[in-house]
Amino acid sequence: MKDLWLIGIGTGSPGHVTLEAQAALRDAALILLPRKGSGKDDLAEVRHRIIAAAGSTARIVDFDYPVRDPALPYVERVEKWHDEIATRWSAAIDGDGPVALLVWGDPSLYDSTLRIAARLSPRPRIKVFPGITALQALTAAHAIPFNTLAGAVTVTTGRRLRDQGWPEGAESVVVMLDGECSFQTLRRDDLLIWWGAFLGMEEQVLDHGPLAEAGPRIIETRQAAREAHGWIMDTYLLRPEGLT
Structure with missing residues (x-):
């Protein structure tokens, strides 16, 4: 080769x-x-x-x-x-x-x-x-901008979110490779979440809203989708309320 x-x-x-x-x-x-x-x-x-x-x-x-x-x-x-x-x-x-x-x-x-x-x-x-990333597919599916006005975005993994918590100084956080719904370890009541699985496919599922409300729905939906298909690929974006 x-x-x-x-x-x-x-x-x-x-x-x-x-x-x-x-x-x-x-x-x-x-x-x-x-x-x-x-x-x-x-x-x-x-x-x-x-x-x-x-x-x-x-x-x-x-x-x-x-x-x-x-x-x-x-x-x-x-x-x-x-x-x-x-x-x-x-x-x-x-x-x-x-x-x-x-x-x-x-x-x-x-x-x-x-x-x-x-x-x-x-x-x-x-x-x-190069191909379309999950980041692009997620923000397109929810029709939201990737970043706030002149703001930075931190891209991290579920493992790091669990082990280290909310990244210091972060504004928008995108989490990839998270099989354990690590957002549930965060102790903040001001976060919004935009989540998606099977992005771009016929099986696509989406949810968004305040983390305290949407988080439990996402965990349940994710489990059901994984059981139905035998696999799942998903990602999500977190951002404090009030930022645009």
Whole structure:
């Protein structure tokens, strides 16, 4: 493999894939697709729909996604997980033509595909085709601005929100990769929340309002959606009331 193309595919809608990304899918010789286990067939189906919508005739090779070892400390757990993913990529790839990987959202934002690609040896030429991020899809779905007037935005994870609380000096906070609804750990009564899951897809669900009122609804809705689909990808924005 000489060329590895990382193609951002947005948050699940074929309409989120740029024309440049569609052309890359058509030009790729091989597309790697992860199998993420029982109950997550929808994830593979979304990728297949995107490939078909682009008109790609590339050869598709599936590989089984490894599972993290929960017994290890977090950083070590993730590092070993990335090592194993890179190994499985290498085992699945053959031929010299461009190899494409479809990346949920965008390869630059809270995604480790670029870090995993750096582990390949010999290292291929890497090209990134940017995609719609969950941040864009969330604010578009709620028809709200990403930031307040001349204001800054802090993008963080559920883990950090749980461990460190509200970021010091933050105005607007977007939380990604939060499987534990960490907003419920915040002890503030002035926050508004805008939440969304399956953004851009037919299954899209949204909620917003004062955190004290919307939070319990979101937890219930999220659990029901996860049980119905076997997986969920969601994100949310928090902002104190009165800021515009």
